[in-house]
Amino acid sequence: MTLSRMTPAALMAALVAFPVAAADPGKMLAQACAGCHGQSGEGLGSVPDIRGYDRAFFAEVWQDFREDRRPATIMNRIARGYTEDEVAALADYFARAE
Ligand code: HEC
Numbered sequence: 001m002t003l004s005r006m007t008p009a010a011l012m013a014a015l016v017a018f019p020v021a022a023a024d025p026g027k028m029l030a031q032a033c034a035g036c037h038g039q040s041g042e043g044l045g046s047v048p049d050i051r052g053y054d055r056a057f058f059a060e061v062w063q064d065f066r067e068d069r070r071p072a073t074i075m076n077r078i079a080r081g082y083t084e085d086e087v088a089a090l091a092d093y094f095a096r097a098e
Pocket of ligand 1: 029030032033034035036037046047048050053058061071072073074075076078
């Protein structure tokens with residue numbers, strides 16, 4: 001089930017059940033990155049380490065991926081799937097990741 005398909009009541013129940021996700025939306029969103037970048041963003045194989053990534057640079061890199069200005073095998077497609085608020089939450093999360 002996706003968040004957008006949830007009724008407000010179901011969404012509230014989910015937020016109450018997962019206070020960590022509510023308090024740190026970046027942590028929840030980062031689960032989608034863990035399969036490739038590792039649980040804390042430490043990088044796996046040839047996938048880059050993104051722990052402690054500079055917030056402003058993250059936003060810049062993300063925009064470059066979206067607009068195909070940065071070489072990418074997969075991040076160009078991934079970057080298009082996130083809203084500005086989600087990108088800001090991810091930038092904040094990985095800036096703090098260690
Ligand atoms: C399917 C695997 C995969 C997933 C999922 C994925 N990444 Fe990536 N990521 C890569 C690869 C591979 C690169 C290197 C660029 C490329 O080839 O696309 C990369 C590069 C990056 C970079 C640039 C690092 C640098 O300085 O060169 C950032 C930032 C990044 N990813 C963030 C994320 C975030 C945030 C998520 C989750 C929303 C995510 N990635 C999900 C595979 C992935």
